[in-house]
Amino acid sequence: MKFSDSLKKNADFQFIYQNGKSVGNRIMVLYVFRTHRDTNRIGISVSKKVGNSVVRHHLTRLVRESYRLNEEKFVRGLDFIVILRPGAKESNFFEVERALLYLAGKQHILRNEDDQI
Numbered sequence: 001m002k003f004s005d006s007l008k009k010n011a012d013f014q015f016i017y018q019n020g021k022s023v024g025n026r027i028m029v030l031y032v033f034r035t036h037r038d039t040n041r042i043g044i045s046v047s048k049k050v051g052n053s054v055v056r057h058h059l060t061r062l063v064r065e066s067y068r069l070n071e072e073k074f075v076r077g078l079d080f081i082v083i084l085r086p087g088a089k090e091s092n093f094f095e096v097e098r099a100l101l102y103l104a105g106k107q108h109i110l111r112n113e114d115d116q117i
Helices: 010-019 053-069 086-090 093-106
Strands: 004-006 021-024 028-034 040-046 078-084
Touching: 010 028, 010 040, 010 078, 021 093, 028 093, 040 053, 053 078, 053 086, 053 093
Parallel strands: 004 040, 040 078
Antiparallel strands: 021 028, 028 078
């Protein structure tokens, strides 16, 4: 990921949960908090309720890859968390990607076509 880092610290996750805005659908919930950085930070959370470790890791990879392929479409200066719901277990890559872009559009964090990188 060219313009992004990972969120790893529990304190960062808790701060975004408390101060960020959230939207969701049957596959995922997206929390977004605007910062003043030149990069984005993304955190992915998958509960044990979703499945075993193989399923959870597979879903994490799907979200990370869908974000990586669409990274240039996102506005910079964001911290966001993707929480996967149990409905994501049956989803394929294209459904996960569509859900991520849909929720990002609802949060108004996608670039306009005429914005420069």
